[in-house]
Amino acid sequence: MAxxxxxxxxxxxxxxxxxxxxxVDVSSSVMRRxxxxxxxxxxxxxxxxxxxxxxxxxxxxxxxxSRILTTALRHLLQSAPTHAPAGIDxxxxxxxxxxxxxxxxxxxxxxxPELGEQVRAEVLAVVRDLLGPDPDLGPGQVEIAFExxxxxxxxxx
Amino acid sequence: xxxxxxxxAHSGAASDEALVRAARVGDEEAFAVLVQRHGPGMHRYAxxxxxxxDADAAEVTQDALVSAWQGLATFAGTSSLKTWLFRIxxxxxxxxxxxxxxxxxxxxxxxxxxxxxxxxxxxxxLDEELLAALQQCLDELPWNQRAVWLLRELExxxxxxxATTLALPVGSVRGQLYRARRTVSERMARWR
Numbered sequence: 001m002a003x004x005x006x007x008x009x010x011x012x013x014x015x016x017x018x019x020x021x022x023x024v025d026v027s028s029s030v031m032r033r034x035x036x037x038x039x040x041x042x043x044x045x046x047x048x049x050x051x052x053x054x055x056x057x058x059x060x061x062x063x064x065x066s067r068i069l070t071t072a073l074r075h076l077l078q079s080a081p082t083h084a085p086a087g088i089d090x091x092x093x094x095x096x097x098x099x100x101x102x103x104x105x106x107x108x109x110x111x112x113p114e115l116g117e118q119v120r121a122e123v124l125a126v127v128r129d130l131l132g133p134d135p136d137l138g139p140g141q142v143e144i145a146f147e148x149x150x151x152x153x154x155x156x157x
Numbered sequence: 158x159x160x161x162x163x164x165x166a167h168s169g170a171a172s173d174e175a176l177v178r179a180a181r182v183g184d185e186e187a188f189a190v191l192v193q194r195h196g197p198g199m200h201r202y203a204x205x206x207x208x209x210x211d212a213d214a215a216e217v218t219q220d221a222l223v224s225a226w227q228g229l230a231t232f233a234g235t236s237s238l239k240t241w242l243f244r245i246x247x248x249x250x251x252x253x254x255x256x257x258x259x260x261x262x263x264x265x266x267x268x269x270x271x272x273x274x275x276x277x278x279x280x281x282x283l284d285e286e287l288l289a290a291l292q293q294c295l296d297e298l299p300w301n302q303r304a305v306w307l308l309r310e311l312e313x314x315x316x317x318x319x320a321t322t323l324a325l326p327v328g329s330v331r332g333q334l335y336r337a338r339r340t341v342s343e344r345m346a347r348w349r
């Protein structure tokens with residue numbers, strides 16, 4: 001529609017396009033509701049440096065919320081321009097982390113086998129940093145899958 | 158490994174696809190960028206679609222965006238994120254429209270006639286009156302005509318994007334838009 005700047009409809013449309021004052025409150029409310037929807041994590045058994053289940057004198061075990069581990073892994077996987085996380089799944093059996101499955105988008109041109117090995121080692125390092133060295137959780141329990149390859153930094157493209 | 162696991166700030170230049178990928182793994186900051194990118198348009202569309210009520214538009218937009226956050230895993234990426242988000246806000250507005258009785262138009266008009274700043278006060282009041290007249294005209298349009306007109310004229314979507322958003326054939330979009338434009342043009346002509 002070719003309309004003159006002073007055309008009544010053009011002016012009404014321009015007024016309608018101006019950001020409504022209520023938007024700031026709406027966006028704040030949305031993000032508050034989103035934050036409140038965070039799923040409660042499940043407890044993951046923590047191990048001592050010797051690889052044993054950590055427990056106090058009374059025999060109580062120590063646990064870490066899976067939310068903390070997932071967030072730490074997300075931050076790790078978002079730290080380089082070669083790849084970005086598309087999925088992070090934790091397999092838990094009787095409160096023990098038994099496997100980590102990571103899906104990635106990678107930058108075009110990156111050697112995927114090498115990147116996969118590098119990411120597997122980094123993921124395992126974070127898991128051991130937070131949960132301690134579980135002797136049953138090694139590189140074989142960290143699965144890396146590339147589900148997309150994009151032209152550029154997958155954190156931006 | 159030692160040290161913290163601080164998150165990475167997302168730039169406003171990141172693509173929708175990259176932000177959706179991040180949001181799907183729980184990155185609320187990435188979703189916040191998407192909210193700021195697409196939310197104002199969704200709010201604007203909702204506001205005009207539901208008759209100019211700020212409270213209804215806020216409810217519709219909030220519900221749509223929270224629903225989008227919860228349903229990101231179902232976004233297949235076969236259409237653009239923008240049309241997916243507008244489809245959600247349209248459905249929420251339609252639900253509200255069905256559940257509400259018509260609001261007297263005089264109340265709607267009064268809400269838009271609050272005087273503005275001293276500068277250009279006359280022009281601002283006139284613009285508000287024009288907007289109120291447009292809102293009244295839109296309220297009288299059939300639902301689909303109103304939606305098609307808003308998505309084309311206010312949000313400047315292509316016919317294909319509108320068809321995807323409203324799940325209508327492109328030919329139907331053209332027809333609805335033609336009739337809506339004719340009605341709006343006739344009603345607004347009295348303000349010339």
